[in-house]
Amino acid sequence: MARALGSAGPRVLLALLVTWLLAGACGGAGDEQGRGGAGDTRGTDGDRLAIATTVAPITSIVANIAGDRADITGIVPEGTNSHTFEPRPSVAELLSSVDVVYLNGLGLEEPTRELAEANLADGAEMVELGTLALPEEEHIYDFSFPREEGRPNPHLWTDPPLALRYAEIVAGDLAARDPDDAEYYRGNLEAFEGIVGGLDAAMRQSFATIPDGQRKLLTYHDAYAYFARDYGWEVIGAIQVSDFEDPTPKDVAALIGQVEAEGVPAIFGSEVFPSPVLEQIGREAEVAYVDVLRDDDLPAGPGDAEHSWLGLMRFDYVTMTEALGGDATALRELRVANVAPDEAEYPQ
Ligand SMILES: [Zn+2]
Structure with missing residues (x-):
């Protein structure tokens, strides 16, 4: 049992x-x-x-x-x-x-x-x-x-x-x-x-270079809430509603206003969830729409060191830091080496 x-x-x-x-x-x-x-x-x-x-x-x-x-x-x-x-x-x-x-x-x-x-x-x-x-x-x-x-x-x-x-x-x-x-x-x-x-350490060093007031996330898929709490970021919004439908036009208009008011240079979509709505918000608020974040899809391919939790973290936090005007050198220079490789198989 x-x-x-x-x-x-x-x-x-x-x-x-x-x-x-x-x-x-x-x-x-x-x-x-x-x-x-x-x-x-x-x-x-x-x-x-x-x-x-x-x-x-x-x-x-x-x-x-x-x-x-x-x-x-x-x-x-x-x-x-x-x-x-x-x-x-x-x-x-x-x-x-x-x-x-x-x-x-x-x-x-x-x-x-x-x-x-x-x-x-x-x-x-x-x-x-x-x-x-x-x-x-x-x-x-x-x-x-x-x-x-x-x-x-x-x-x-x-x-x-x-x-x-x-x-x-x-x-x-x-x-x-x-x-x-x-x-x-x-x-x-x-x-x-x-x-x-x-x-x-590399994350904190990189995040410190993001201009004041810009450590803010508007994401499509809401995958960074605990990260934000621990690293002093603010999640200003996540537009994917719980049933995975798109937000209403009224919500979208409010989000455009919010993005403009927050003064962030970029908003973030997720590679697994293409979002025309977030793209529209970016266009209308005139900020960059970066649509490559990943929450459970590892970068690179099986056998690569980057194809790991560590590679995933580095990818996301380099992406956020640079899109928000920071310098991610510390993260870019981080050596991605795992204790043991992921050789897991997946049933077809
Ligand atoms: Zn997720």
């Missing part, structure tokens, strides 16, 4: 994670604690963990931590609308054969979550990284993700400190499932922490 850890007990898992990290820091052997069957499924098909993930940035984060000790299959193909994606029924077979599914949760991948719930093998589990990473009181609800619909903005991974939380949760969970390799996962987590630290 599969259970979603995200709803079953985030505090329990976090407490175990903290215990595990502390034990490691003291050189103790604190890895034996079981987690109600975690690890039992390992070994049924050899000694490698079988992992399923959902969106590509999560796949990349998991790949960085799991390294060469697991086989990873991503379920949500890049370049699709991950918020509405429905896996083919054939994915059920994959889900019935994995030890663990790492997903975002917070309502992002409901059809995949439901398919997993129905098909996971005994002892296999779902781990909802977004649900575990952030306490409910810190959830952000906004125009595209209104509170009354009960689903917070799910885009935690575009905020580096929260992406690091994802990595910490994955490392703790993998160590519990596969105690023999606990040191390996801990080492990968430490290396990933270094990567996030370097990215964070």
Whole structure:
């Protein structure tokens, strides 16, 4: 019987994670604690963990931590609308054969979550990284993700400190499932922490060059709310409404007025969601319309270092910095090297 850890007990898992990290820091052997069957499924098909993930940035984060000790299959193909994606029924077979599914949760991948719930093998589990990473009181609800619909903005991974939380949760969970390799996962987590630290420093250095009052985002797809909160940016609007329809003409007129009043030099569309409306707003407000942001579609191609969570972050934040009049040299010079490459396969 599969259970979603995200709803079953985030505090329990976090407490175990903290215990595990502390034990490691003291050189103790604190890895034996079981987690109600975690690890039992390992070994049924050899000694490698079988992992399923959902969106590509999560796949990349998991790949960085799991390294060469697991086989990873991503379920949500890049370049699709991950918020509405429905896996083919054939994915059920994959889900019935994995030890663990790492997903975002917070309502992002409901059809995949439901398919997993129905098909996971005994002892296999779902781990909802977004649900575990952030306490409910810190959830952000906004125009595209209104509170009354009960689903917070799910885009935690575009905020580096929260992406690091994802990595910490994955490392703790993998160590519990596969105690023999606990040191390996801990080492990968430490290396990933270094990567996030370097990215964070380059982001702050680049953002500091954006003229005062211009660290503002009008986006089409609302994927940067937690980032904005942590890095002192202001989301002045996101025009994709919760049902993925276009805004009304009245909303559009109001947004044009707002863009003019805010004095931003650019507004941002998303590569996966072409938006003639945002293009129109840019034209009428006479600001640049930059339509290349990505929230879960990684740059470059499989096998390239840029085809990773880190590459995605660098791409988006270089794009924002330069379009808003800043100098992104620090980010451009950041070396994009992952702890481990993403070699995940996707079912067709
Ligand atoms: Zn999204």
